[in-house]
Amino acid sequence: MSASLSLRDRLNVTVRDIPRSGIRDFFDLVTTMKDVISLGIGEPDFDTPWHVREATVFALERGATHYSSNLGYLDLRCALARYVAKTFGAEYNPDDEVLITVGVSEALDLALRALLNPGDEVLYHEPCYVSYRATILFAHGVPLEVETRAENGFRLTRAMLEAKVTPRTKVLMLNFPNNPTGAVMSRADLEDIAAFAIERDLIVITDEIYGELTYDAPHTSIVSLPGMRERTIFLHGFSKAWAMTGFRLGYACGPAELIEAMMKIHQYTMLCASSLSQKAALEALVRPEADVTEMVNEYRRRRNFIATAFAEMGVECHRPLGAFYAFPSVAKFGLSAKEFSLQLLREENVAVVPGTAFGVCGEGFVRCAYATNMNNIKEAMIRIRRFIGRR
Amino acid sequence: MDELLKLIQSNALESHENLARMLGLAPAEVSRRIADYEKRGVIRGYQAILNEDQLDLGKVTAVIEVKVTPQREGGFDTIAERISRFPEVRSAHLMSGTYDLLLFVEGRTLRDVAAFVSERLSTLEGVLSTSTHFMLKTYKRFGVLMHQTTTDERLTVTP
Numbered sequence: 001m002s003a004s005l006s007l008r009d010r011l012n013v014t015v016r017d018i019p020r021s022g023i024r025d026f027f028d029l030v031t032t033m034k035d036v037i038s039l040g041i042g043e044p045d046f047d048t049p050w051h052v053r054e055a056t057v058f059a060l061e062r063g064a065t066h067y068s069s070n071l072g073y074l075d076l077r078c079a080l081a082r083y084v085a086k087t088f089g090a091e092y093n094p095d096d097e098v099l100i101t102v103g104v105s106e107a108l109d110l111a112l113r114a115l116l117n118p119g120d121e122v123l124y125h126e127p128c129y130v131s132y133r134a135t136i137l138f139a140h141g142v143p144l145e146v147e148t149r150a151e152n153g154f155r156l157t158r159a160m161l162e163a164k165v166t167p168r169t170k171v172l173m174l175n176f177p178n179n180p181t182g183a184v185m186s187r188a189d190l191e192d193i194a195a196f197a198i199e200r201d202l203i204v205i206t207d208e209i210y211g212e213l214t215y216d217a218p219h220t221s222i223v224s225l226p227g228m229r230e231r232t233i234f235l236h237g238f239s240k241a242w243a244m245t246g247f248r249l250g251y252a253c254g255p256a257e258l259i260e261a262m263m264k265i266h267q268y269t270m271l272c273a274s275s276l277s278q279k280a281a282l283e284a285l286v287r288p289e290a291d292v293t294e295m296v297n298e299y300r301r302r303r304n305f306i307a308t309a310f311a312e313m314g315v316e317c318h319r320p321l322g323a324f325y326a327f328p329s330v331a332k333f334g335l336s337a338k339e340f341s342l343q344l345l346r347e348e349n350v351a352v353v354p355g356t357a358f359g360v361c362g363e364g365f366v367r368c369a370y371a372t373n374m375n376n377i378k379e380a381m382i383r384i385r386r387f388i389g390r391r
Numbered sequence: 392m393d394e395l396l397k398l399i400q401s402n403a404l405e406s407h408e409n410l411a412r413m414l415g416l417a418p419a420e421v422s423r424r425i426a427d428y429e430k431r432g433v434i435r436g437y438q439a440i441l442n443e444d445q446l447d448l449g450k451v452t453a454v455i456e457v458k459v460t461p462q463r464e465g466g467f468d469t470i471a472e473r474i475s476r477f478p479e480v481r482s483a484h485l486m487s488g489t490y491d492l493l494l495f496v497e498g499r500t501l502r503d504v505a506a507f508v509s510e511r512l513s514t515l516e517g518v519l520s521t522s523t524h525f526m527l528k529t530y531k532r533f534g535v536l537m538h539q540t541t542t543d544e545r546l547t548v549t550p
């Protein structure tokens with residue numbers, strides 16, 4: 001009998017060869033330490049608005065404990081179609097153009113799996129959310145990363161895309177406001193990208209999970225630009241603006257044929273998103289402005305505080321315009337992003353995330369999330385100032 | 392409301408430097424505006440929010456509804472301002488509805504408060520009737536929960 005293969009050898013090779021998220025490694029280290037002030041948390045510190053939690057309890061009492069339809073509850077899809085039309089400027093039919101998912105995470109996976117044949121290329125910009133590259137690979141796509149730079153405010157330009165695109169490119173993924181850089185794109189910036197997508201006949205997947213969280217100018221969605229709705233899958237969810245990460249609720253809007261394809265995968269692999277979370281989301285949409293505005297105002301104050309504090313320390317940090325991340329450059333201290341983060345953690349008990357967790361081009365930067373209360377931010381900035389004073 | 396006022400209303404101890412950083416203003420501008428609010432009487436003082444139930448203070452608080460006759464000149468203000476001057480009266484508000492004034496009155500004992508009501512308050516000219524309710528426990532004050540223990544359930548690093 002031949003020696004049996006090791007378990008590792010039996011793994012799917014794509015899965016086997018994808019590294020764990022860099023953020024996980026860092027997390028494992030931070031959890032071994034006490035009294036850490038963490039600027040490493042990519043989720044709101046706010047509690048889910050009380051009326052949403054209250055409505056969830058009520059829904060539970062009333063027995064919202066069954067499967068919903070595959071697409072999700074119709075009343076929620078109707079409310080979402082109204083919200084997206086009003087806030088992002090694109091009209092969708094709730095009957096067949098809106099799909100409720102388990103977070104934007106699932107929606108991303110569905111969109112890529114629904115679109116890609118093995119070998120199809122996907123353009124996406126780095127530094128970016130940790131899942132993008134892996135999700136493309138799991139869907140047998142070929143990731144084409146496009147580097148965005150601090151000098152441009154981490155915005156994406158048409159020239160950057162032109163330099164990478166090939167005839168095999170099928171999809172362009174966007175995420176603005178951006179995790180981890182806090183970058184946003186103006187309408188004019190997006191018009192260039194839209195023209196490129198139309199000329200190259202690309203499908204655009206736009207992850208607008210931070211769409212409500214902009215601080216100096218209102219957000220523009222690429223889907224609202226002429227000619228984009230029919231080639232765009234718009235992704236959004238309740239995790240960030242409503243502080244509902246644990247509810248795991250997101251949604252995709254797009255042309256019926258694309259949503260139908262995504263729904264098929266969802267139907268066979270997920271069946272439906274949590275009914276209870278769907279009830280919660282419906283309640284959240286009852287008065288979105290009231291809930292979100294207060295949080296946005298507080299994030300803006302924290303953004304101002306962090307940006308000013310870095311400027312006072314002489315640390316270069318492009319002004320974060322959206323999401324809840326600052327992405328300062330630490331290159332001048334002569335340490336790698338990882339080494340800087342490790343030393344800062346060991347010496348001052350402050351956790352930031354090395355920029356390299358978000359792509360190779362994140363080297364020289366660290367991500368500081370300001371989704372933590374002002375007292376923590378104040379103390380963290382004092383400690384960082386002390387730390388770099390010794391460098 | 393001016394964002395600066397909102398911030399000091401939720402934390403009056405915040406330094407002017409930090410307020411300036413949050414608002415994107417110069418520290419001198421923050422100090423100037425605060426001084427101006429104080430001078431104009433918009434800011435009337437700075438106090439701590441205490442969880443008094445934790446302190447065993449040996450005092451009682453009553454909420455008192457008062458019906459009064461408005462005066463010919465001065466309406467409700469004259470009588471309300473008179474009542475407000477008693478140090479026992481911690482807050483006083485003019486209300487719509489079945490009574491006119493709502494008072495928060497403090498005393499050392501039930502008997503103290505009862506004496507205040509029957510001897511000082513009810514005997515004032517213009518006071519028609521009173522209805523006294525004693526406060527038993529405070530759950531929330533000035534927007535601050537008194538029983539909340541803050542725990543952060545979040546993982547320390549997330550994507």
Ligand SMILES: Cc1ncc(COP(=O)(O)O)c(C=O)c1O
Pocket residue numbers: 042102103104105106129175179207209237238239245248249250550
């Ligand atoms: C850009 C981006 N997309 C998607 C997600 C995941 O969101 P969800 O909780 O909806 O799965 C995150 C979470 O950090 C994110 O930053």
